[in-house]
Amino acid sequence: MANSTIWWLIAGAAIVLELLSGTVYLLLLATGFAAAAIAAHVGAGTVAQLVVAALVGVGAVLAWYVVQRRRPGPPPTGSNRDVNLDIGEIIHIEAWNPDGTATVRYRGAQWTVVPRSGHAPATGEHRVVEVIGSRLVVEKT
Template structure:
């Protein structure tokens, strides 16, 4: 079996493995293996093929990682109104506890309310931003 055939088989195996696991990084490594196959077709020796495959695969993985980190993160599912109908509702909080929580009656039950870090807890109207466990995370209106 020629070197290029081995590279193509490895690239195909990596693509198949990526389809089972769903990780995009394996696909980038398959691009590196395909580059190794092209290097074998170009007549480079084994050291050159390995160098090309390693460089292209590593560069593809690093590029995908950098692009993914620069993109803003998806909002928390707990903060989506389509998932939790409490998000966006207004609460009146009259008094905050020393530990930064408050207790309010909402939908016929007592709820513990926490405020978003960095905002001072003051009495007034608050909008529910997210459900964190059994607590309501609120923002000042």
């Protein structure tokens, strides 16, 4: 069996394992294996194929790592609209309690509402900016 065929089989196996595991790293290593297969097609020796596989595969993983480190992380779960669909919704507050909370009926249930830190309690329309347990953190719209 030719070296290029072996490299293509290894690349295919890495892709299958990546699909089963859900990570991108095996896919990046598979690019290194595919590069080694191409090197075998052009007539490079076994050592050159190994070096190409290592350089391309590890280089792709390191490049991915650097890109991911520079990307900002997602917001905390309590204030992430992708996780909690209440974020951004508008509620109406009629009155605030002396302790700085309010009680509103929202989505068929009673909720305790607190103002976002640094914002004074005021009546009227408010936007939900965070959910902490059973409390809605709001700011005036």
